[in-house]
Amino acid sequence: xxxxxxxxxxxxxxxxxxxxxxxxxxxxxxxxxxxxxxxxxxxxxxxxxxxxxxxxxxxxxxxxxxxxxxxxxxxxxxxxxxxxxxxxxxxxxxxx
Numbered sequence: 001x002x003x004x005x006x007x008x009x010x011x012x013x014x015x016x017x018x019x020x021x022x023x024x025x026x027x028x029x030x031x032x033x034x035x036x037x038x039x040x041x042x043x044x045x046x047x048x049x050x051x052x053x054x055x056x057x058x059x060x061x062x063x064x065x066x067x068x069x070x071x072x073x074x075x076x077x078x079x080x081x082x083x084x085x086x087x088x089x090x091x092x093x094x095x096x
Contacts, residue, residue, distance in 0.1 A: 040090075047086040054079035 057076040064072045 043086070043090045047083070047090060050079065050083045050086045054083050 054076070057072060057079045061069070061072045061076050
């Protein structure tokens with residue numbers, strides 16, 4: 001083989017290696033997207049559950065009499081902190 005043939009063979013080999021690497025990157029990216037979507041949906045379900053709990057406590061708070069109001073307020077405060085934490089967690093995770 002001459003220099004030209006050697007060069008072409010070397011370049012063809014390198015191009016095929018780069019193509020294979022690119023295909024691996026593409027496959028990993030597709031998996032990361034699926035993983036990110038699954039993580040997003042899981043965190044969204046948690047957020048919805050925390051919000052539902054907070055709304056439930058809110059309606060109880062609105063209907064509470066004076067003697068039960070403080071106890072329900074404590075539950076409402078806790079539910080509010082949990083919703084806030086879930087929103088912050090989603091914001092942090094998906095900014096990355």
